[in-house]
Amino acid sequence: MFDAIVVGSGMSGGWAAKELTEKGLKTLVIERGQHIEHGADYTDSLSPWEQCYAFSTANKHFWVRDSDHPYSVEEGKPFMWIRGYHLGGRSLMWARQSYRLSPMDFEANLKDGHGSDWPIRYEDMAPWYDHVEHFAGISGSTEGLPQLPDGQFLPPMELTGTEKDFKEKLEAAWPTRKLIIGRCAHLTKAQPHHEELGRISCQYRSLCERGCSFGSYFSSLSATLPAAERTGNLTIVTDSIVHSIVYDPKTGKATGVRVIDANTKQGRTYEAKVVFLCASTIPTAQILLNSKSEAFPTGLANRSDAVGRYLMDHLSGLGAGGTYPGFEGHYHHGRRPNGFYIPRYRNVTEPAEDFVRGYGFQGGVMRDNWRRGVSQPGVGAEFKAGLRAPGPWRLGMGGFGEMLPRPTNRVTLHPTKTDKWGIPLVHIDCALGDNEKKMIARLQADAKEMLERAGCTDIYVNKHYGGLGLGIHEMGTAHMGRDPKTSVLNKYNQAHDVPNLFVTDGACMASSGCQNPSLSYMAMSARGANFAVQFLREGRI
């Protein structure tokens, strides 16, 4: 018997485990994927030519193969579900951009009537953002923007001269827009509490997606799980797929989880006083829906019928790029694992004619290397000599747009198909709505216009792929709300229907903002874990 079970070891699970163990709870973390050893299982010490045939993905072993873990989607509604099933989850492969949601994000649903009103406001989250930023190490600049609150930042990374030039031109053309350096979970200046965990400052290799042996970017493996480990209260099991949560109708509480061994397919049960679901948005819904009992015939904590519904992702893959003329006398040294950010301005400082909410842009202005040779006609000594010099400066940027919460965008269990462990497959039925389509059109037009005003040439605008999932920001399938009849979780991330069950991963989100969500999952997990400890101590759960 454990005090707490945390399902999942990624961004959210790592934080829940850290907070629960530091508060003295004997905690079991259950990971469905394999064990990964921080450092030893990374490939970041190898030069490109030292790697064996792992073409294009030195981190291929981190990404899930759909053939091993199938899912289904509604005909005509593509949803690309990108997963990482291993210890640390997607906290190993994340893009590390770290932004707070703002007061206007927590008020958005109430204001325009989409989804459920958040039962919390920015003020409830602010101290937890402080808490996680301090521990994780977030680099950024202080800007005083209402739509993007400042935080506890390590020193910002620097923009290139061309990015500064773009910033000047952009802000002169549109005083309503700002370009800032990206805020990212990298130790630009490691503090003693980072070094205690064996983490050092960023070495500007930009090999992050292979894992970082230096622990310079935040992940469960570099930070939260080691912190949990040193309390002596942590147990981790890997290769263990949670089938469902065990519910006791007599007490009205969850008593533990049923697990299937990924290798032997043997079943077993773990028990605890409190259960945290941090399995990531879609699997969290899958587990709840698969936890059927007489008391909960449609899935645990699902009296609202909201479990699996309101699935959101960020609109992404909306890039634009072009050549940034001039500045041939300058270059850059080192590989900055970060770029610039243009925070949301639509429906903040500038109106939008035909949609609610907004979008931000992430990008960079860097000099081309030999890759430009691929599309350039030519062979031989002259061609080779031409590619020896740095190429022109190139501006590339991508938009991330907010998607509205809609009950029809949902995850269900497939009625007949199961995976090789006998668990019903997830079926995803999720599509862009009218608001999203209008937003995409405006976003692309804005991107093109900004590049034009900056004097770019050879401008291209990526056509949107028409589907969802590639934001890799799934959210909303067990959302927080004020009313137990329409939402799954209360303001403590506690299930309305099951008091000792907490959900703190992306599933809890009532709206998505347009900011990268990981920092919010961290803060939500730390906050939820602290409430759980308090309620346990008070004998309330």
Next chain:
Amino acid sequence: MNSLSGLPALDRRTLIRSAILLVGGSVAGLPDIALAADAPAKRFFTPAQFAVLAEVADIMIPRTDTPGAKDAGVPEAFDSLMTNWASPQHQAQFRALIDEIGGAGLLSLPAAERPALVRKLDADKLKAWDPAYVRFKELVLTLYYLSEAGATKELRYELIPGKWEPWTEVTADTRAWAA
């Protein structure tokens, strides 16, 4: 209900890569492309095809004051990728491309006349934006510039830069970073 997303595998890979690129926010942030240095026990290409491949690669990137594609082991690495990584569809495309070039009589021409044939082929195929050829050229360039010779003798590479200098002065002789 589909069992998958409905997009072909390559498009999906491309999208994932561009997704990573975009969220990374850095044009230089593309995942590094790894390659094979060891010749596999069994080759994908026949000896005749391998000879054509090696000749084309070395015409594209010849030995100058720095090593060329053959010196850098590009043909062997290319073959290894075909054996270990390429999908059947890509294997077939690349084999057909090599056969096409071989069939055009590349190796029966005197050495001095071969570059002209490859140059014309390159111009034609890029103009028509032949996807198999574009991928082929990308692979040859990738394998060369991320080989030890290409990355450290022709260009510059640092495994651990240790710092970020966003605005350094350069001259006409400055070499590009390989990554």
